[in-house]
Amino acid sequence: MAESSHDQVVTDVLQGVRALSDAMDRMHSGMKGDMEMNSTDLAALRMLIVREGRGEAVSPHEVASHLRISTASTTKLLDRLTRSGHIERRPHPSDGRARIVVLTDESRSTFFRHFGERLRVMRGVAARYDEEELAVIARFLAELSDALDPR
Numbered sequence: 001m002a003e004s005s006h007d008q009v010v011t012d013v014l015q016g017v018r019a020l021s022d023a024m025d026r027m028h029s030g031m032k033g034d035m036e037m038n039s040t041d042l043a044a045l046r047m048l049i050v051r052e053g054r055g056e057a058v059s060p061h062e063v064a065s066h067l068r069i070s071t072a073s074t075t076k077l078l079d080r081l082t083r084s085g086h087i088e089r090r091p092h093p094s095d096g097r098a099r100i101v102v103l104t105d106e107s108r109s110t111f112f113r114h115f116g117e118r119l120r121v122m123r124g125v126a127a128r129y130d131e132e133e134l135a136v137i138a139r140f141l142a143e144l145s146d147a148l149d150p151r
Contacts, residue, residue, distance in 0.1 A: 017144065027118060037084070043067055044077060045086060045111055048103050057092065057100045 003011070028042060037045075047066050051058045064074040078101060081087040086107040092098035103111070126134060 037086075040067060040069070040077060041081060041086075044081065045103070045107065048087070048101065049108070049111055052103060052108075058102075059092070059098060059100055060089075063101060 028039065044063055044067060047063065048058055051062075060074055060078060061071075063078065064071055067074070067077075069077070078087065078089065082089065085104055088102050088104055089099045090102055092100050129137065
């Protein structure tokens with residue numbers, strides 16, 4: 001049976017998603033090698049960069065939850081990132097009993113040195129679309145992400 005035009009466009013979109021996923025994998029692989037860290041370490045740094053950009057403090061528990069790893073694994077991860085100079089653990093600004101995880105200036109600089117140009121290119125692509133198109137794209141990506149990785 002012949003594929004409808006809608007079915008063909010759906011197939012084209014899913015092939016585009018696969019190509020984007022492959023490109024992101026290659027980009028992250030290159031960054032892991034350049035920064036001499038594993039994928040979990042890089043995922044933690046990406047999370048910290050995003051949350052820092054929003055002005056949000058990050059607790060060790062939030063790192064564990066985001067990465068879906070145990071408390072013990074999170075402690076090892078944070079110890080490793082502290083030893084390598086990527087993060088610091090500091091007292092929480094409003095809860096003296098709690099700790100937060102923050103990027104070091106060197107880590108932030110290194111991350112943006114490796115990712116900054118790619119981010120500029122991605123922003124340039126997104127800037128070609130109007131607000132309505134971007135809203136549809138954002139909704140599609142959020143729904144696809146939720147479908148693939150329900151919480």
